Amino acid sequence: MINTAHSYQFQPGKVRSELIRMFPISLFVVAFGAAFGLAAVQKGLGPLESLLMSTLVFAGASQFAAIDMWGAEVSVIPVMVVVFAINSRHLLMGASLYPMLKDVSPAKRYGLMLLLTDANWAVSAQEYQSGRRNLEVILGGGLVLWLAWIVGTWLGVYFGGLLQDPKSLGMDMVLGCFLLAMALGGKKSRVCWLPGYLLLPPHWQHGSGCRLTRMWLQGHLPAV
């Protein structure tokens, strides 16, 4: 235990390549951030306040929700509840990375969590299931997404009129499409939890390598 503690070695080259890999997605995050910046100033937040929120909170959906509750006065408890509810998925996401995170020092471990988003988590969690350990994507991918979110907010705050309706361009679906592509990519077992899978004839299900889902369907899965 002592010897293997903190054995995860970060490869600087891989951090860079993961940063580049997430770059195309981060361009869409810029557009989404611009939509947030625009919404924030329209709700009466100052430019610097909007930027500060994006920099510190760095959780898009919860920021939009909080902005929705903004006014001359803001009720604290409802905002806290909504932000917690929307971001509570981070609890599970962080936990699911723990088998890798236990191999880095606590400082790095919690430092990485600062950069946790749906997108870089999805890549890391899916690669882990295929037997690859990739915390570099949390760091590299998280950094580029964080910067994109800040730059996007900045653009929205100052040039909000440029992109009045990102929804009409399908920008709101970027994250959904990305996560779905991650869920379907690579290893077979990733399709196991799609509703369509459950409709397949049993022998097809049998051939698809979805052991846990099959056991669950047949009632053999022990309660965990």
Place this chain on the structure above:
Amino acid sequence: MTIETTTAGVLALILIMTLVTLATRFGGVFIMSYVRISPRVESFINTMASSVLIAIIVPMAFAGDAGALAALSVTAVAMLILKKPLPAIAAGILSAALVRYMV
């Protein structure tokens, strides 16, 4: 309890949001550091990861408009055929824009 959105008030609200979000970012990892990872916990984690993914995506399809549904279905089909994320995502976004333009 309400906070007035003066400069100090807004800063306080941002700080509160930051702390709540940090609690969710740190919480899962913190709790796991007290759990011994047995094969059973390991398989629970693997299953949970897929479930979280699906749990984020499914509401988007059900709560979304025709554009959202088009985006997700086109992405799924393109991904299964092409096996390349970026073209699949691009096709999905494009179909959302197209559907919303036409409807």
